[in-house]
Amino acid sequence: MLIHGYYYQEGVASQSVATLCIHADDGANDNTVSIRTDADGAQVYVGQLSQINIGDRLGNTQRKLMLQNGYVFSTHDNDSIDALFKSSNANHFLSSVLHRIESHIGWVITALLVVLLTVFAFFKWGVPWASTQVAHALPEQANHFIADKTLEFLDEYFFEETQLSEEKTQAIKTHFFSQLVPLDDVEHSRKYQLHFRAWNQNGTSIPNAFALPSGDIILTDKFVELAQHQEEIDAVLLHEMGHVVHRHSLQMLIESTFVATVVVLATGDSSGLVDMGLGLGSLLVSSHYVREHELEADDYAFNQMLRAGINPIAFSNIMRRITDYTGNPEPADDEVLADNAEQETNVLIDYLSTHPSTQERIEKANKYIACYEKNLTVCL
Amino acid sequence: MKALYFNGSGFEYFKIWIVNILLTIVTIGIYYPWAKVRNKRYLYANTYLEDRHFEYHATGKQLLLGHLIAMALLIAYIVTEHLFPAGAGIVIIIFFFIFPWVIWRSLMFNMHMTSFSHVRFSFAGSVGNAYVNYMLLPALFFIALYGPMVASAIAIHFFGNEGAMSSSTGGAIMLGVVFGLCLAFYFFALMKKRNACYAIGNYRYGQGVFSIDVETRGFAKILAKTIGLSFLVMLGTIFLMGIVIATVGYDEIWAMSGTMNDPELMQEAMFNEYAIAFIGVIYFILIVASFIIAAYTKARQRLYIFSNTTLDNDITFASTLKARSLAWVMISNLFLIILTLGLAFPWAKVRMIRLTLENTQVDSEQGFEHYISQQQQSQSAIGEQIGDTFDVDFGVGI
Numbered sequence: 114m115l116i117h118g119y120y121y122q123e124g125v126a127s128q129s130v131a132t133l134c135i136h137a138d139d140g141a142n143d144n145t146v147s148i149r150t151d152a153d154g155a156q157v158y159v160g161q162l163s164q165i166n167i168g169d170r171l172g173n174t175q176r177k178l179m180l181q182n183g184y185v186f187s188t189h190d191n192d193s194i195d196a197l198f199k200s201s202n203a204n205h206f207l208s209s210v211l212h213r214i215e216s217h218i219g220w221v222i223t224a225l226l227v228v229l230l231t232v233f234a235f236f237k238w239g240v241p242w243a244s245t246q247v248a249h250a251l252p253e254q255a256n257h258f259i260a261d262k263t264l265e266f267l268d269e270y271f272f273e274e275t276q277l278s279e280e281k282t283q284a285i286k287t288h289f290f291s292q293l294v295p296l297d298d299v300e301h302s303r304k305y306q307l308h309f310r311a312w313n314q315n316g317t318s319i320p321n322a323f324a325l326p327s328g329d330i331i332l333t334d335k336f337v338e339l340a341q342h343q344e345e346i347d348a349v350l351l352h353e354m355g356h357v358v359h360r361h362s363l364q365m366l367i368e369s370t371f372v373a374t375v376v377v378l379a380t381g382d383s384s385g386l387v388d389m390g391l392g393l394g395s396l397l398v399s400s401h402y403v404r405e406h407e408l409e410a411d412d413y414a415f416n417q418m419l420r421a422g423i424n425p426i427a428f429s430n431i432m433r434r435i436t437d438y439t440g441n442p443e444p445a446d447d448e449v450l451a452d453n454a455e456q457e458t459n460v461l462i463d464y465l466s467t468h469p470s471t472q473e474r475i476e477k478a479n480k481y482i483a484c485y486e487k488n489l490t491v492c493l
Numbered sequence: 494m495k496a497l498y499f500n501g502s503g504f505e506y507f508k509i510w511i512v513n514i515l516l517t518i519v520t521i522g523i524y525y526p527w528a529k530v531r532n533k534r535y536l537y538a539n540t541y542l543e544d545r546h547f548e549y550h551a552t553g554k555q556l557l558l559g560h561l562i563a564m565a566l567l568i569a570y571i572v573t574e575h576l577f578p579a580g581a582g583i584v585i586i587i588f589f590f591i592f593p594w595v596i597w598r599s600l601m602f603n604m605h606m607t608s609f610s611h612v613r614f615s616f617a618g619s620v621g622n623a624y625v626n627y628m629l630l631p632a633l634f635f636i637a638l639y640g641p642m643v644a645s646a647i648a649i650h651f652f653g654n655e656g657a658m659s660s661s662t663g664g665a666i667m668l669g670v671v672f673g674l675c676l677a678f679y680f681f682a683l684m685k686k687r688n689a690c691y692a693i694g695n696y697r698y699g700q701g702v703f704s705i706d707v708e709t710r711g712f713a714k715i716l717a718k719t720i721g722l723s724f725l726v727m728l729g730t731i732f733l734m735g736i737v738i739a740t741v742g743y744d745e746i747w748a749m750s751g752t753m754n755d756p757e758l759m760q761e762a763m764f765n766e767y768a769i770a771f772i773g774v775i776y777f778i779l780i781v782a783s784f785i786i787a788a789y790t791k792a793r794q795r796l797y798i799f800s801n802t803t804l805d806n807d808i809t810f811a812s813t814l815k816a817r818s819l820a821w822v823m824i825s826n827l828f829l830i831i832l833t834l835g836l837a838f839p840w841a842k843v844r845m846i847r848l849t850l851e852n853t854q855v856d857s858e859q860g861f862e863h864y865i866s867q868q869q870q871s872q873s874a875i876g877e878q879i880g881d882t883f884d885v886d887f888g889v890g891i
């Protein structure tokens with residue numbers, strides 16, 4: 114058997130084209146190997162097959178055989194080497210085990226599927242789970258630190274002083290602290306605070322409510338104006354309390370930290386090309402987490418409304434009024450349910466959006482409304 | 494003149510790459526150094542000049558310690574950056590001080606672990622020069638660029654209130670800013686020149702010595718042309734953005750701008766498909782624009798450096814890489830990677846390697862036969878792995 118390749122000494126650039134020859138000795142369990150250079154046919158090496166150290170097999174790259182005399186024989190003829198050493202050389206198995214996985218299409222497809230599933234599961238469940246754990250483990254001071262900075266920022270760039278009357282804001286506050294805060298099971302550890310602000314942009318005032326992780330809840334003037342009943346304000350306040358209870362702001366920070374870490378690690382040995390593409394990817398992943406938070410806060414609000422005897426329809430009503438006011442293009446309530454065709458196109462948009470589709474929220478609300486009408490306080 | 498060539502294939506690299514990722518996941522990241530070595534070995538061993546090839550000799554074991562340290566540093570950095578932005582500033586300053594050391598170690602380790610035709614490369618640069626090139630000069634550059642602006646802002650803050658500024662003060666400020674910009678321009682070109690000299694001029698191939706003969710003026714010319722091109726590209730970008738804004742509508746964009754800092758606000762702004770399409774298009778335009786500029790600079794610098802580099806005054810180099818083809822491969826690779834959610838990465842990598850290798854020419858009278866590896870101290874890989882994790886880009890790869 115003949116194998117063509119190169120004969121050289123490690124560390125020396127000059128190499129000779131050479132041929133390795135195996136002499137099958139009958140009866141002996143070790144074969145003799147000899148190497149001759151192609152140029153002059155001189156025999157440069159003779160030795161036993163079992164004495165040769167084989168390098169790893171790696172794709173189509175040249176295989177190295179480390180010889181007894183410190184020289185190296187390297188060849189492209191990987192298959193012959195594997196066939197030759199299969200039976201007689203102990204270190205053959207280790208040198209080609211990775212290659213056998215890499216060259217077996219079944220293994221490669223398995224690897225591909227496992228990698229895809231792991232990545233998906235990691236972002237879908239792993240990151241939110243881990244950040245929930247971390248968010249709840251961090252001391253309350255972390256929440257206050259973030260909240261103070263955020264409110265400072267918003268006051269400076271977005272908000273103006275409220276135009277609401279003192280009686281109005283005082284009434285909302287009194288109701289909030291006497292009726293809603295006691296519903297929170299662990300209110301003692303949290304100090305809720307209500308803030309009223311006017312928010313104008315482009316000449317229109319914006320109806321909205323936010324929760325900061327410390328328990329500060331901000332209501333905009335327009336929101337208070339749009340709410341027609343106390344129950345509607347309660348519904349939104351409970352939703353915001355849901356954000357506070359679940360520490361969503363902190364979780365969001367931790368989630369984006371996770372995503373950033375993974376993106377950097379995953380592209381560690383790549384050029385800047387990939388990073389730029391992944392920037393958009395991480396934006397999409399983050400917006401997915403925000404959606405999950407909204408739904409979680411909705412759940413909290415609905416459950417508390419059932420306990421407090423408030424009809425969950427109040428939440429649907431105020432949400433509808435807000436979306437009608439801001440001109441949200443999405444279908445605003447169950448009466449104007451989009452026809453199927455439009456819904457299909459909305460699926461992708463919905464996935465990209467940070468806003469849970471009104472559709473999804475309305476279904477949830479309807480479920481709770483049904484429970485409320487049956488006088489249930491727990492809705493499964 | 495003979496060009497380098499790549500003998501591997503994208504599909505084969507994909508198979509190696511995906512199995513590596515699997516093993517890295519299964520071992521919760523411990524396998525990463527071995528995976529990295531295997532990927533690199535495949536790419537190096539398939540890089541040929543005639544019938545001689547490169548080889549990467551590091552082992553996973555050598556890289557493991559550095560990898561663990563680098564991971565710990567990275568996580569510490571990202572956590573600090575997200576939770577205590579002020580602390581991140583301090584971390585950046587610390588990095589600023591260890592960064593030159595990391596580059597120096599990386600260059601030594603990587604060159605020592607690379608062979609061509611069985612002969613090892615090495616790196617003879619000093620750590621002192623690394624501090625000059627990667628800390629002192631960048632610092633001077635930033636001081637020259639921003640110093641006059643900051644100084645005049647402070648001056649206006651303290652003296653501007655006491656009445657209208659005299660025209661001579663205004664003139665002095667203008668002069669200061671212009672002088673600062675010129676100085677920054679000079680420092681940048683000097684930095685590029687010194688970096689090229691530091692990396693290449695200190696490369697050794699066996700007993701062979703690389704020498705490089707480049708001047709600051711050469712890099713200044715390339716920089717001037719790059720700035721000119723950037724202006725053109727910027728005009729084009731503004732024009733395209735104008736079209737997008739006219740199509741999407743001004744109100745939509747206004748509603749979005751300024752809400753990026755708060756998720757609760759962002760969700761209000763980002764609810765519709767226009768906003769998402771708009772972000773996508775802006776992103777696309779900016780990426781294409783920055784790739785065109787990057788490709789131009791890289792192709793030009795490569796041409797200049799290669800044609801002025803020799804090994805032992807015998808072996809010469811040349812680059813035939815065109816900015817246009819480089820930009821095309823960069824942009825198309827990016828889309829390949831995005832559209833396949835990263836799975837096409839191995840093909841993209843092989844495409845880029847093919848392009849750069851096939852545009853690298855080597856010429857020699859005496860050939861490589863007489864080169865012999867020199868005795869070297871074994872190198873620690875700690876700096877190398879830190880550099881790798883933070884994606885430090887240095888040197889002038891082939």
Ligand SMILES: [Zn+2]
Nearest residue numbers: 352356407410
């Ligand atoms: Zn919410």
